[in-house]
Amino acid sequence: MVTKMPEGWKLVVGLEVHVELNTLTKMFSASPVDFAGEPNTRVFPIDAGLPGTLPVINREAVTAAARLGLAINCGITERCRMHRKNYYYPDLPKGYQISQYDVPLCHDGWLDLEVEGRQLRVEIERLHMEEDTGKSTHVGGAGRLQGADKSLIDYNRAGIPLLEIVSRPDIFDPETAQAYVRELQGIVKALGVSDAKLEEGSMRCDANVSVMRTDATELGTRREIKNVNSIKSIGRAIAYEAQAQIDEIEAGDTIFMETRHWDENAEVTSTLRRKETVADYRYFPDPDLVEIVSTPEWVAQLKAALPELPRVARERILASGVGEAQTATIVNSDLIVVFDEAVATGADASTVGNLVANNLVGELSEQGVSLEESGVTGQHVGELVKLVEDGTLSNKMAKEVLAGVVEARGQKSPSQIADDRGLKQMSDTSELQTIIDDVIARNPAIVEKIRGGADKAIGALVGQVMGATKGQANPGMVNQLLKAAIDG
Numbered sequence: 054m055v056t057k058m059p060e061g062w063k064l065v066v067g068l069e070v071h072v073e074l075n076t077l078t079k080m081f082s083a084s085p086v087d088f089a090g091e092p093n094t095r096v097f098p099i100d101a102g103l104p105g106t107l108p109v110i111n112r113e114a115v116t117a118a119a120r121l122g123l124a125i126n127c128g129i130t131e132r133c134r135m136h137r138k139n140y141y142y143p144d145l146p147k148g149y150q151i152s153q154y155d156v157p158l159c160h161d162g163w164l165d166l167e168v169e170g171r172q173l174r175v176e177i178e179r180l181h182m183e184e185d186t187g188k189s190t191h192v193g194g195a196g197r198l199q200g201a202d203k204s205l206i207d208y209n210r211a212g213i214p215l216l217e218i219v220s221r222p223d224i225f226d227p228e229t230a231q232a233y234v235r236e237l238q239g240i241v242k243a244l245g246v247s248d249a250k251l252e253e254g255s256m257r258c259d260a261n262v263s264v265m266r267t268d269a270t271e272l273g274t275r276r277e278i279k280n281v282n283s284i285k286s287i288g289r290a291i292a293y294e295a296q297a298q299i300d301e302i303e304a305g306d307t308i309f310m311e312t313r314h315w316d317e318n319a320e321v322t323s324t325l326r327r328k329e330t331v332a333d334y335r336y337f338p339d340p341d342l343v344e345i346v347s348t349p350e351w352v353a354q355l356k357a358a359l360p361e362l363p364r365v366a367r368e369r370i371l372a373s374g375v376g377e378a379q380t381a382t383i384v385n386s387d388l389i390v391v392f393d394e395a396v397a398t399g400a401d402a403s404t405v406g407n408l409v410a411n412n413l414v415g416e417l418s419e420q421g422v423s424l425e426e427s428g429v430t431g432q433h434v435g436e437l438v439k440l441v442e443d444g445t446l447s448n449k450m451a452k453e454v455l456a457g458v459v460e461a462r463g464q465k466s467p468s469q470i471a472d473d474r475g476l477k478q479m480s481d482t483s484e485l486q487t488i489i490d491d492v493i494a495r496n497p498a499i500v501e502k503i504r505g506g507a508d509k510a511i512g513a514l515v516g517q518v519m520g521a522t523k524g525q526a527n528p529g530m531v532n533q534l535l536k537a538a539i540d541g
């Protein structure tokens with residue numbers, strides 16, 4: 054269901070998404086990009102803004118920016134520059150951020166989305182390149198600057214390449230905002246230019262939210278909600294903010310441009326600061342950096358080399374027989390590599406889809422590991438599906454084996470785990486037949502009932518056989534053999 058606005062009101066949202074690139078080095082220095090480094094150990098003189106240092110732009114970062122631009126249907130500007138955006142923050146040692154101003158590298162794109170059965174297009178105004186700031190940690194109080202005892206600054210992040218993707222105010226409900234971020238995240242991951250984790254800040258989303266009366270012709274004043282760190286929160290923050298603005302306007306208050314903070318626990322937004330306007334930043338071209346020239350040949354080459362994008366992958370996986378929910382889970386994650394690899398081993402796509410999107414996802418969350426940490430590959434999944442298909446493992450055993458593969462961090466194959474744990478369906482019919490004959494002989498009353506037409510009573514006998522085989526018999530086979538013995 055799409056969140057409904059109160060009668061007579063319309064919600065308008067534009068999104069600004071920042072993506073931290075996973076290049077080897079920073080945007081303007083040779084300092085390594087290392088998210089796990091000890092604080093302030095990945096800081097070159099340029100990142101610290103020391104006088105006399107000169108930036109050199111990272112070609113890989115520009116390439117990643119252009120690739121993402123093309124993937125979101127943008128045009129690539131032939132000649133553009135970097136600008137200085139001047140403002141002072143303790144985590145910005147130069148006193149300005151190198152960004153782009155009037156002419157971004159990529160412009161006028163769009164994303165096509167399906168939201169609750171509706172086909173929508175959200176237009177993208179621009180994608181520009183910039184650098185990240187350092188990271189402040191406020192100690193004491195609630196972890197925010199206000200009320201903190203002191204602030205610690207880590208400049209490892211300063212200068213990491215950052216892309217900013219700005220949508221047009223083309224989003225009219227929280228669900229579309231969520232779908233937009235999810236799609237963008239999928240595209241970024243497919244390109245491999247960032248791990249795009251909202252929770253860890255490698256992808257960050259700011260929402261510009263305004264409301265207007267349905268008969269109004271001008272957009273209302275927008276307020277910006279900063280750094281909401283999950284897709285669920287993006288929806289909630291926008292819905293909350295819209296209602297808050299409507300309440301304020303209806304109470305006779307005026308909405309001012311401001312930056313607001315989303316409180317994850319209280320689920321409310323509150324004023325952080327009055328918003329700066331463009332004039333406050335005193336943008337000017339960075340004289341230390343040369344123009345960036347994108348030749349049509351280079352752009353064509355990048356375009357031709359784009360990988361399969363989520364929209365195309367989604368259609369392909371759906372067409373292979375995987376359900377819609379499973380397809381969505383697979384496409385919007387690293388699972389797609391595992392899925393494709395498993396299907397390439399010859400395993401049935403829809404079975405692989407279920408195993409990956411349901412069982413594997415469940416097991417990873419239960420053991421609290423990422424797919425990467427688990428070491429699970431498409432080879433493992435393909436083998437597991439085959440062990441179920443040839444009757445070696447029951448579905449229940451397959452789940453247990455999968456858990457074992459995750460526990461072994463992918464160092465053991467499904468058949469090794471099955472051997473280790475003695476998991477194997479009994480497929481030796483003569484051994485099973487002996488057990489069945491014994492169960493039938495010991496339960497004449499139940500057998501009579503079944504012969505009299507009480508089909509369901511067979512369940513009790515199946516249970517006894519399963520018990521006698523310690524759960525290792527194939528239930529389908531037990532059922533068949535029991536029926537044959539009773540009818541015979």
Ligand code: MN
Nearest residue numbers: 071152183217
């Ligand atoms: Mn920015």
